[in-house]
Amino acid sequence: MKLLEIKNIYKNFSNKKVLHGINLDIENGEISSIFGYSGEGKSTLLKIICGIIKQDSGDIVLNEKNINNLEPYERSTTLVMDEPLLFPHMNVLENIAFGSKLRANKKRHTTSNKKALESPKEIMGLLGITGLEKRYPSEISMGQAQRVSLARALIVNPEIILMDEPFSNLDIISKTKVRKLIKEINCELKISILLVTHDIEDVINLSNKMFILNKGEIKDSGRPKDVLKKPSSIETAFLIGTENIFDGIISEIDKKNNIVKIRLKNEKPENIYIEADYYGTFKVNERIVFAIRPEEVMILREDRGASRSVRENHFTGKIISSVFTLRMMEILIKSESGLEFKALIPFHAYEVMHLFEGKTINISLKKSAIHIIEKKKR
Amino acid sequence: MRFNKNKIFNIIVYIISFLFFIALILLLSGIFFQTSPGLFIKELENVNLWNSIFLSFKISFIVILINLIIGIPIAYILSFHNSKISFILDSVSNLPLTTSPLVIGFAVLITMGPLNPVGKLFIDNGIKFVFTPQGIVLVQLIISFPFFVNIVKTSFDSINRNIIDLSKTLGADSFDILSKIILPLSYNGIMAGLAISWSRSMGEYAATQMISGVIPNVTETAPIEVFVKTSYGNYPAAIAIAGILMLVSMFSLGVFKYFSYKMKPK
Ligand SMILES: Nc1ncnc2c1ncn2[C@@H]1O[C@H](COP(=O)(O)OP(=O)(O)OP(=O)(O)O)[C@@H](O)[C@H]1O
Ligand SMILES: [Mg+2]
Numbered sequence: 001m002k003l004l005e006i007k008n009i010y011k012n013f014s015n016k017k018v019l020h021g022i023n024l025d026i027e028n029g030e031i032s033s034i035f036g037y038s039g040e041g042k043s044t045l046l047k048i049i050c051g052i053i054k055q056d057s058g059d060i061v062l063n064e065k066n067i068n069n070l071e072p073y074e075r076s077t078t079l080v081m082d083e084p085l086l087f088p089h090m091n092v093l094e095n096i097a098f099g100s101k102l103r104a105n106k107k108r109h110t111t112s113n114k115k116a117l118e119s120p121k122e123i124m125g126l127l128g129i130t131g132l133e134k135r136y137p138s139e140i141s142m143g144q145a146q147r148v149s150l151a152r153a154l155i156v157n158p159e160i161i162l163m164d165e166p167f168s169n170l171d172i173i174s175k176t177k178v179r180k181l182i183k184e185i186n187c188e189l190k191i192s193i194l195l196v197t198h199d200i201e202d203v204i205n206l207s208n209k210m211f212i213l214n215k216g217e218i219k220d221s222g223r224p225k226d227v228l229k230k231p232s233s234i235e236t237a238f239l240i241g242t243e244n245i246f247d248g249i250i251s252e253i254d255k256k257n258n259i260v261k262i263r264l265k266n267e268k269p270e271n272i273y274i275e276a277d278y279y280g281t282f283k284v285n286e287r288i289v290f291a292i293r294p295e296e297v298m299i300l301r302e303d304r305g306a307s308r309s310v311r312e313n314h315f316t317g318k319i320i321s322s323v324f325t326l327r328m329m330e331i332l333i334k335s336e337s338g339l340e341f342k343a344l345i346p347f348h349a350y351e352v353m354h355l356f357e358g359k360t361i362n363i364s365l366k367k368s369a370i371h372i373i374e375k376k377k378r
Numbered sequence: 379m380r381f382n383k384n385k386i387f388n389i390i391v392y393i394i395s396f397l398f399f400i401a402l403i404l405l406l407s408g409i410f411f412q413t414s415p416g417l418f419i420k421e422l423e424n425v426n427l428w429n430s431i432f433l434s435f436k437i438s439f440i441v442i443l444i445n446l447i448i449g450i451p452i453a454y455i456l457s458f459h460n461s462k463i464s465f466i467l468d469s470v471s472n473l474p475l476t477t478s479p480l481v482i483g484f485a486v487l488i489t490m491g492p493l494n495p496v497g498k499l500f501i502d503n504g505i506k507f508v509f510t511p512q513g514i515v516l517v518q519l520i521i522s523f524p525f526f527v528n529i530v531k532t533s534f535d536s537i538n539r540n541i542i543d544l545s546k547t548l549g550a551d552s553f554d555i556l557s558k559i560i561l562p563l564s565y566n567g568i569m570a571g572l573a574i575s576w577s578r579s580m581g582e583y584a585a586t587q588m589i590s591g592v593i594p595n596v597t598e599t600a601p602i603e604v605f606v607k608t609s610y611g612n613y614p615a616a617i618a619i620a621g622i623l624m625l626v627s628m629f630s631l632g633v634f635k636y637f638s639y640k641m642k643p644k
Contacts, residue, residue: 050546052546071546071551072543072546073546073548073551073554077547079544079547081544083540085540085541085544087541089562098545098558099548102550102551103549103554104551156548156549
């Protein structure tokens with residue numbers, strides 16, 4: 001069931017175009033996230049949804065009711081920002097209870113299947129901040145304060161909680177805790193959340209659906225896995241950190257076997273081809289780019305030779321660098337034809353295969369892992 | 379000790395400030411040296427003196443009450459609404475600061491007089507401002523409210539706008555925001571504003587004199603009494619009242635400093 005529909009929202013700030021016809025739908029009970037560069041208008045969009053600023057045009061529909069003309073206090077949309085913004089003159093308990101004592105919330109009854117939380121104690125227990133009741137905001141840590149801020153938003157039983165980079169000021173440990181909490185809240189209370197973030201990890205770990213906001217429009221949307229695998233444009237690909245992007249020209253389309261052959265742009269005189277699954281509407285001789293995710297670049301084991309399944313798109317190259325990152329080895333391979341591929345492999349695989357910088361190896365790129373992106377027509 | 383430019387700078391700054399400070403103390407405390415304790419205490423038994431002081435207290439108390447009622451809405455608009463109206467309101471409400479109090483008193487005297495339609499309207503309805511205590515309240519209000527409004531506005535300005543916005547999404551309407559967030563957070567600023575506008579009103583002379591008509595025991599406030607006594611040559615009486623006024627202003631200065639210190643974010 002659709003909970004929130006944003007329809008064609010436009011917003012300019014004194015001639016600066018910020019939002020440019022935003023359309024998005026949010027399902028009930030899900031965590032959705034908006035991802036985009038800094039200054040793209042993500043916060044502006046959240047503020048428009050909860051009514052703190054007014055859109056120039058467009059509609060906001062919550063539970064099939066147009067809420068354009070409602071004041072923020074009438075909207076049942078609460079906001080959690082990157083700072084906790086606790087009321088400095090109230091202790092933790094008073095901060096949390098703030099919303100529950102207001103007239104606007106007394107007559108509010110929830111329509112959906114959400115589990116309503118009533119007592120501050122219950123919420124504090126859920127968020128692991130029991131015992132802080134009497135403390136003042138200046139006497140608790142940033143991570144605790146952000147959880148208090150979350151509790152304060154939860155107590156009013158909103159239809160949706162809007163979160164504007166709620167982790168950006170937290171250290172890694174608190175960040176992990178708050179992330180987990182948000183997931184738990186969503187599961188237990190079935191409360192819908194719209195999360196703004198510029199950390200792609202948050203998007204992948206938390207959200208059921210993601211939206212990419214770029215140049216004032218929603219460019220891509222869908223399940224994070226799909227969007228990440230198949231960005232619809234080069235801009236999106238760059239935004240979500242897609243690596244291994246190459247230029248090419250469609251040279252052959254074999255519709256019967258569902259294969260498309262791409263000629264790679266490279267420095268060498270001889271042509272290099274790569275095969276991919278055919279989908280979409282490409283034409284022969286069309287210029288395109290394609291991408292392959294580093295974790296899908298397969299390094300072939302010398303002892304086994306190339307087995308049938310990984311016969312596709314073979315390249316021979318040299319490891320020119322290998323870096324140990326948080327969980328994986330990140331290696332850069334330069335092929336004989338001058339192409340550079342980045343690959344991510346587990347550390348133990350790196351050791352088992354006796355890989356080292358300077359070693360010559362064979363790699364294979366599975367057809368299904370190659371994602372073709374149409375080039376913008378000028 | 380080597381004198382570098384920074385040291386010389388400090389010495390100059392301190393010498394100028396210190397000399398002025400000494401001169402000020404000597405000037406103001408002079409009145410206490412002109413009288414003997416016996417004479418001072420004898421003057422304190424004078425009923426007229428206490429009448430004028432009580433009148434000043436009463437009037438200034440009413441003035442700050444009205445300040446509280448009109449000053450908070452004005453400060454609210456000035457601080458939270460950015461529009462042409464708030465710009466105009468800001469200029470108008472600060473006008474009394476740059477206008478001579480005598481002129482303000484004179485203007486009220488003329489406007490509220492029987493020859494002016496506004497004054498006539500009030501007089502016909504039985505409300506007199508000329509030569510009455512309510513007239514004094516009116517001029518002192520005009521003179522003291524910019525002080526109150528400016529301090530309260532500064533205090534409102536220092537409230538984090540994001541906190542206000544966020545509380546709206548928690549279900550707070552404008553009434554809730556004013557009573558549960560803005561006012562509690564500006565408590566110190568409001569108290570400091572009350573202290574300064576109160577002492578401004580207690581000490582006001584020129585405008586008050588214009589509208590008061592100097593009627594003993596009715597419109598003779600303490601500062602007017604000081605002038606009247608001086609013009610009769612009754613220095614001991616004038617000194618007694620002036621001394622009390624000075625103690626009062628030291629007290630309200632203390633209150634003001636206390637709250638304006640607390641108002642500063644730590
Ligand atoms: N009140 C305002 N007046 C004028 N311009 C504004 C205002 N608020 C935001 N902007 C501009 O609108 C653009 C979008 O701002 P916004 O804060 O929504 O971006 P954002 O995507 O949230 O960025 P970030 O990731 O840095 O938080 C920015 O260029 C900003 O300068
Ligand atoms: Mg932002």
